[in-house]
Amino acid sequence: MHPHLNDQRRIRWQPSPFGGGLGGMGWRIFGIAAAWGILLAGMGRDAVGAEETRRAAAYRTAVTDARRWMSKRDLEQAAAALRLAKNNARSQEEQQEVERLETLLEYLRQFWQLTIKGAQRLEAGQEIEVEITRYRRIKVAVVEPNPGGLTLRVEGVNRLYRWETMPTEIVLALAKRTLAKDNVSKVILGAFLAVDEKGDRAQARKLWEEARQAGLDIGDLLAELDAAEVAAKKPPLPNEADLQEAEKAIKEQYARAYARATTAPAKEELARKLLADVQKTTDPLKRLVMLREARDLAASIGEARIASSAIEQMAQHHQVDIISMKLQMLQKAVEGARSPLQYRDLTLLSMNLAEEALRNRRQADAQAAIRLAKETARNSKSRDLMLQTIAAEEKLLGTQQKKK
Numbered sequence: 001m002h003p004h005l006n007d008q009r010r011i012r013w014q015p016s017p018f019g020g021g022l023g024g025m026g027w028r029i030f031g032i033a034a035a036w037g038i039l040l041a042g043m044g045r046d047a048v049g050a051e052e053t054r055r056a057a058a059y060r061t062a063v064t065d066a067r068r069w070m071s072k073r074d075l076e077q078a079a080a081a082l083r084l085a086k087n088n089a090r091s092q093e094e095q096q097e098v099e100r101l102e103t104l105l106e107y108l109r110q111f112w113q114l115t116i117k118g119a120q121r122l123e124a125g126q127e128i129e130v131e132i133t134r135y136r137r138i139k140v141a142v143v144e145p146n147p148g149g150l151t152l153r154v155e156g157v158n159r160l161y162r163w164e165t166m167p168t169e170i171v172l173a174l175a176k177r178t179l180a181k182d183n184v185s186k187v188i189l190g191a192f193l194a195v196d197e198k199g200d201r202a203q204a205r206k207l208w209e210e211a212r213q214a215g216l217d218i219g220d221l222l223a224e225l226d227a228a229e230v231a232a233k234k235p236p237l238p239n240e241a242d243l244q245e246a247e248k249a250i251k252e253q254y255a256r257a258y259a260r261a262t263t264a265p266a267k268e269e270l271a272r273k274l275l276a277d278v279q280k281t282t283d284p285l286k287r288l289v290m291l292r293e294a295r296d297l298a299a300s301i302g303e304a305r306i307a308s309s310a311i312e313q314m315a316q317h318h319q320v321d322i323i324s325m326k327l328q329m330l331q332k333a334v335e336g337a338r339s340p341l342q343y344r345d346l347t348l349l350s351m352n353l354a355e356e357a358l359r360n361r362r363q364a365d366a367q368a369a370i371r372l373a374k375e376t377a378r379n380s381k382s383r384d385l386m387l388q389t390i391a392a393e394e395k396l397l398g399t400q401q402k403k404k
Contacts, residue, residue, distance in 0.1 A: 057282040059088035065279065066101050068316045070108060070195040073164045078105055097227065100220045107191035107221075114188070115171065116163065118178025120145045128152075130173045140170070150174075157391045158384075165352075168198035183211040187218055194225060201225055236319045238285065246285035250274075250293065264301040264338075271297040271306050278313065288314065299329045302337030304346050323365050326353050330372055343380035347373050351392045358396065370396055 062085035069078035082101055089095045122128075126142045143151040149162040152170070161170060175192070179185040186207040194204035205225055212218050251258060257270045274294040281287045291310045298306035307329045315322045330350055337343055350373035357366035370393050377385040 054282060055088050055090070059085055059090075059094060061282050062088060063097060063101065064316065066105075067195065068313070070105065071197045071199075072312075073112070073196070075105065075109055075112070096220065100224050100227075103219050104191055104195065104221060104224055107188050108195060111175065111188045111192045112163070114178050115175045119150055119174050122150075128170075128173050128177070130169050132169055155391060155395065157388055159388065168196055171196075183214045183216045186211045187216065187221070190221070194221075234317060234319050238288070243285055243289055246283065246289045250286060250289050261297065264336075267297045267301050268303055268306070271303065271310075275306065275310055275313075284317065288318065295329060299332040300336050302333050302335075302339075302342040302346070304330060304333040304337075304342070304349050307333060308349055323353065323357050323360065323362060327365055327368055327372075330369070334372060334376060337376070337379070340380050340382070343376045344382060344385060346376040347380060347382075347385050347389065350376065351389065354392060354396060363396075366396055 062081050066078045066081035066085060069075070069081055082098060082105065085094075085101075086098050089098050122142045122145060124142055124144055127139045128142065129137055129139055131137050138155070141153040143153055143158055145151075146160065149160060149166060151158055151160045153159075161167070163171075171192070175189060179189055190204040190207035190211075193199040193207070194201055205222065208218055208222055208225075212222070254270065254274070257266075257273060260266045261270045271294045274290045274297075278287055278290045278294075281290065291314045295307045295310035295314075298304070298310065308326060311320070311322060311325050311329060314320055314325075326349075330346060330353065333342075333346060337346055350369045354366045354369035354373065357363070357369060370389070373389045373392065374386075377389045
């Protein structure tokens with residue numbers, strides 16, 4: 001207790017100058033003071049409540065981002081998101097979730113370190129068996145390892161695969177050549193299967209259960225599978241009316257950048273700025289508007305990779321028909337593309353989208369994506385890209401003929 005509160009000698013009652021006790025004006029002054037006290041106390045509670053809301057939103061956004069960056073194979077961004085989550089974690093449940101994700105990230109680091117190290121030892125001409133589906137396997141040949149990936153000969157065509165975009169089937173084929181057959185390796189492989197976009201959580205659960213039953217302490221990793229499934233239940237895109245205020249706020253916040261965005265370089269700069277700043281935003285409506293604006297700005301000038309990144313982030317937080325949205329974006333980006341590099345990106349992204357559409361049995365979308373790939377390959381003047389699109393089209397037609 002403060003010493004002054006117990007010092008009776010300091011407290012001396014003085015009669016009110018407005019009459020006996022607190023009558024008349026004295027009561028009115030006392031009432032005003034009390035009202036101000038209640039008002040200030042209420043404002044204090046409101047401020048605390050607003051700060052707690054902000055903190056909780058920042059925490060939830062950070063853990064969502066951590067899972068997303070792990071699924072995108074960007075482990076440094078995932079680590080940065082986890083640091084932010086840790087700073088905003090308050091409850092025991094939140095702290096345990098952060099610890100669980102940190103453990104998962106560490107196993108994921110081990111997976112990529114071992115897989116990449118094994119791939120770099122491969123020699124030209126070595127064949128790798130890749131399981132495309134349960135009933136279909138193909139063999140691909142190593143052309144050469146690269147610092148950021150591998151060049152492989154797939155179905156008669158040389159293709160450079162970078163680690164961040166390499167098909168999951170090829171990554172797994174390489175990992176199985178490298179990882180040992182012990183329980184620790186089961187946990188490491190399970191980490192990749194649990195978080196990768198095209199991973200298999202059921203298989204991850206099976207591997208982790210086997211490791212746990214063998215006596216390995218895997219912490220709360222199994223709980224992460226349940227948490228990730230809950231997190232995967234995303235809300236639909238909000239109505240346009242709900243986004244109007246958020247769009248107005250974003251346009252005001254970036255007013256100068258929008259005013260300058262009359263040329264392709266300025267539009268690209270603004271799109272990249274919005275995409276970078278979205279990580280600092282906890283308001284879900286503003287976040288969606290920023291991603292949508294980045295997508296549209298980038299697509300209008302043919303920068304399909306920036307636009308594709310914005311779409312993928314939108315799909316992390318909302319129910320999105322990502323195939324249709326990417327197809328519409330690519331069709332718009334073709335109109336704005338000008339450079340050979342832009343046409344190359346459009347060709348590769350269109351072929352990847354065709355493969356994704358095929359996996360989801362959406363033949364019409366796959367055909368549309370292949371047509372775009374052929375158009376942009378011709379515009380790129382690259383013979384290698386043209387050959388790749390021809391091979392991709394043959395693969396598509398062959399798949400359709402088999403189904404018939």
